[in-house]
Every structure is written in structure tokens, then in C-alpha cells.
Amino acid sequence: MPTYRTASEEETIALGERLARDLPAKQLVLLIGQLGAGKTTLAKGIVMGLGAAQPDEVSSPTFTLIHEYGSSRRVYHVDLYRLDEPREAQTLGLEDLFEREAVVLMEWGERFPQLLPAERTEIRIRTMTGEEREIQVTRIAQSNT
């Protein structure tokens, strides 16, 4: 289970860019961490690493729920923060997204485990002191569940 440390937003973006290289073409990536941990910041790096958009173009999807980036290589950035019930999340058509040949980055998705595919990557971001973050990557394969 690889664990990384970053000391600034720039380093978190750079790490995201590197992590993107190891992601399968079709994968759900849960970004897990409290408010202000840097989930959207890491998403900026991953989206850039996948060649779908520049970091400045990646903003928080909290209100809009789903952002889409890229054309040939599509990346979805989903945020379920403002949803309370699995029923609400179900109306988003997430299962449809998971079937596509695309990377789906998801914030606050761990609150609705019943809606998620078993095979996924989980990235946990912990706030250390100040700008420092500890970032832990776990790949969960189908057979583990």
C-alpha cells in the first residue's frame, strides 16, 4: 500500500499527475479525506496526468455533481458531498459512468458503498501539519471482496 507525503498544493498536483500513469483506462478512484484535505487539488493532478485538462480548469464539482474533462480520453469528476440519501445518488446514473472506458474520480463516494463497483482505487488524504499531506493509495481488486 504505497503512502506518499506532499508539502504543498503544487506537490499534491504533481503526485496526482504521477499516480494517473498507473491507473487502468477504466477505473473508479475514490478520493477520501475531510473538508479542505485537498481532494480537488489531487484531482487536478490526476486529470492533468491523464491529459484531459489543465489543473486550473479543474474546479470543485460539489454543486454541479459531475464535471467532465477531455475528449479522446474522458475523465469524470464526481462529488456527492451535498447528497444525503443513496436514493439521490442513484438518480445520477453512476452505474452508467462506471461502465464507460473512463477514469471516474469521486469525492465523498465512500458514503454510498452500495453504489460503487468492488474493483476500485481508494486514495486517502490526511492533513498533517500546515500544508503537509499524507496520501495513501489502495488498489482493490474484484477478488478481495
Added chain:
Amino acid sequence: MRILGIESSCDETAAAVVEDGEKILSSVVASQMSTHGKYGGVVPELASREHLRAIVPVVREALEQAGARMNDLAAIAATAGPGLVGSLLVGLTYAKSLSFASGLPLIAVNHIEGHIHAVILEARRAGTPVEFPALALVVSGGHTHLFEVSGDGRYRLLGRTRDDAAGEAFDKVAKLLGFGYPGGPIVDRLARYGNGTAVRFTFAKMKGNALDFSFSGLKTAVLRWVQARDLEAEIAARRALVRTQAHPTDEEWLAATPQDTLDLLASFQQAVITELLTRATASANRMEARSVMISGGVACNSGLRAAAELARLPCPVYFPSPGLSTDNAAMIAAAAFPKLRRREFAALDIAAQANLTLA
């Protein structure tokens, strides 16, 4: 010339009939209609299934209220993006089928352009039309953008948020302090009881475009302020208040909110407003704007309205009325009017685009 406008980009299903880009004959918003009373229109009406349920009655209601029939219309306009594809598709597909069945032209509108036209519509109606070039600040839960708007319907993006939208920052700060979600309007109501200069927030200097916004750091600063103090009891008290009372009064909120927290709310709101107006002023100066338009849900914020009056903006500032600040379809029909005159029609195979840009 009457245009039927349809909007379904996010939570609301809306339809409206607008005449000549300025006279609203009807404007129906579904989340208010279906949940009024029970939730006061704040519960998210989500995605395609909810829109599907609402679209036909909402359009029918808009036509009825306007006293209009399909053959009184000159065109049908719908939001084509940005937004949730599943949601956008419902309104756009319905507009396409109405267009196909009636032979009326279809006009595709960008949601953000709609917010800008909410201001243009009302200013024309009031007899004080917006003069161009104008600066538009579109600021809501999902967007924080600065555009240069020219008179002939061209837009140039000057700045935008790199992380959280301003309205999102309001709602998240409200939630972490126990005011429920979305609590932006409550922050605005309570901010006037606090001292806006009590808590100093510093903004990191941004690299790149100086007209871009960033609100994520401010949100985190509020979180740190809360974590550094023992606020568990008061936050729990407010959460309990939200659970027992759908719409607490100011008095009820104040009873559950100590002065330090009111000062925090006021200071946070002040910081957001300063960010918005500083960049709006810089943009207006840079492009030599003849008017400034501020629209989107955050344009309802009374602190922002008051501060914009006092700010040293080089030209008149226009806000839409609250009903036209949040998502509605009258703004879509209004934005379609100049396109109708330019005969800028959409083909029936036009696709909804989640990441549609205006410029």
C-alpha cells in the same frame, strides 16, 4: 416575438415564456412548485428522473400562465450546457421534440449566458438598458466567472474560480458550523449581527491569471478556526435546531450562535465579497466597462449588494431581482432573443454538453 425557454441544467426544472427578450409572461420553477411548504424549495431536485417527472407539467404551466399556445411562439429555447448531462438532456430533448412537432426553430442557450441575460432583460424592462461593453460576474453555487460582454453577443472569459465556487464556499462554511445545507442565505442573514473585521483571513497570492478566484483556502481557514476552538456544543445545538425546525428565525439562530461565531460569519462573508469585488473592479477597469452585471444565486447576497453600491466601480452596477438570480427559464428565453434575431438556430441533433464553455 414570444420565446418558450426551458432550463434543466442542475436541480431546477423550469419553463418560461418571454416576449421580445424583456417581458416575462410566465416563469415556472419546479422545485418551488413541488416542494414548497415542505422544504421551502431547498431540497435538491435531482437529475434526470426528477426532471422527467416535472418537465411536461412545468412547460404546460408556463404556457397556460402566459396565455400562450404553441403557434403564438416564435421559437423554443433550451439550455444545452454546462450542467449534468442527464438533467440537460431532459429539457433539451423535450425542446427538440416540441420544435420538431411544431416546426418552430430550436435555440440552444448556454446556462451562464442565461444568467447574464437575466440582468439585461430586467434593465431593458426598467428603461435603463445595460451599456456595452459590460463586465459580467456570474457567481453561484456552481460558477464564479468574469466575462467581458460586447453588445453583439460575444463573450470573453477574464477570470474564474480555480477550485470552489463562491456559493459553494458559503454553503460549506454554513454546513461545517451546523447551519445545514445549503446555508449560504443563513450566513448572509446572520452576518449583519457580526463584526466583519474581527477575523482576518489572508489570501495566498495566486500565480497565473490575476483575475482568477480561489475560495478553497478560505474554506479551510474557517475549518481551522473552528477546530482551534471548542465549538462542538454550539454546532450540535444548531444541528438540533435544523432538525426540529424547517426554517429557524433569526432570533432562534442568534440564541444558538455566540458572538464570536457571528463575527466569524461576518468576516468570512466580508472576505468573499472583497475577493469578488476586487477582481470585478480590476476587470471593469482593464476592459473599460460601461456597466457591471452581477448575477447568479450569490447575487441575492445582501452584503454583496450593499458592498457593490459602495465599491468604487467605474460604471453603473446591475443586479437581477432575487427570483431571476437563481436558476430559472426566463433568462434562457431572454438569452435566446438576440439569437432569434440573428437566426442562430440549433440543429435537431445538437447534443447536451456537460462542459460547454461560453468563451
